[in-house]
Amino acid sequence: GAVVSQHPSWVICKSGTSVKIECRSLDFQATTMFWYRQFPKQSLMLMATSNEGSKATYEQGVEKDKFLINHASLTLSTLTVTSAHPEDSSFYICSARDRGQGRSNQPQHFGDGTRLSIL
Amino acid sequence: GNSVTQMEGPVTLSEEAFLTINCTYTATGYPSLFWYVQYPGEGLQLLLKATKADDKGSNKGFEATYRKETTSFHLEKGSVQVSDSAVYFCALSDNTGGFKTIFGAGTRLFVKA
Numbered sequence: 001g002a003v004v005s006q007h008p009s010w011v012i013c014k015s016g017t018s019v020k021i022e023c024r025s026l027d028f029q030a031t032t033m034f035w036y037r038q039f040p041k042q043s044l045m046l047m048a049t050s051n052e053g054s055k056a057t058y059e060q061g062v063e064k065d066k067f068l069i070n071h072a073s074l075t076l077s078t079l080t081v082t083s084a085h086p087e088d089s090s091f092y093i094c095s096a097r098d099r100g101q102g103r104s105n106q107p108q109h110f111g112d113g114t115r116l117s118i119l
Numbered sequence: 120g121n122s123v124t125q126m127e128g129p130v131t132l133s134e135e136a137f138l139t140i141n142c143t144y145t146a147t148g149y150p151s152l153f154w155y156v157q158y159p160g161e162g163l164q165l166l167l168k169a170t171k172a173d174d175k176g177s178n179k180g181f182e183a184t185y186r187k188e189t190t191s192f193h194l195e196k197g198s199v200q201v202s203d204s205a206v207y208f209c210a211l212s213d214n215t216g217g218f219k220t221i222f223g224a225g226t227r228l229f230v231k232a
Contacts, residue, residue: 107168
């Protein structure tokens with residue numbers, strides 16, 4: 001089946017540093033990838049939609065300068081948390097939809113998530 | 120706009136008990152409906168889906184039927200196992216939202232041996 005690889009799975013860093021998270025579709029091409037944030041015991045909050053070759057579409061209330069998204073190829077999207085602070089600590093999950101299955105009735109394929117802890 | 124409402128948890132059951140997790144939705148178009156499962160520390164996995172009214176999705180003993188008249192997609196399993204302990208998310212997707220997926224709040228299930 002379709003596999004989405006997310007890396008790293010866990011990162012701990014000091015306040016003020018920038019952290020990059022990668023999301024790769026391993027056996028399919030994805031023109032669209034999604035980035036979610038999940039707080040403990042809560043649902044997924046869509047942060048942005050990453051579009052290959054164009055700018056990402058951010059949801060209301062998400063700072064685009066804080067959460068930089070790049071989708072340079074059909075198999076890779078990156079999320080960079082810039083100048084991270086403790087309040088950015090969270091579980092970040094990416095997902096992708098197969099390029100060949102653009103209709104809404106196809107499910108997304110999720111990565112295993114990245115747990116980010118800012119000290 | 121589109122939304123998904125699912126029953127609050129946690130739900131605690133004994134092994135072999137019957138499970139129902141309620142899910143209702145609001146959508147302007149004709150959405151596809153999904154159940155995803157999240158095990159501790161992991162991402163989401165698709166459990167089952169239904170793409171049109173009266174469709175029944177099923178997988179690993181879980182079932183859910185797309186009920187347009189009641190705008191519901193309740194998840195059921197006849198006999199739960201300890202390994203079913205996880206968080207379950209009901210979700211919908213349609214083209215009016217640019218194919219975004221809208222998730223419910225999630226329902227945590229604990230199954231005791």
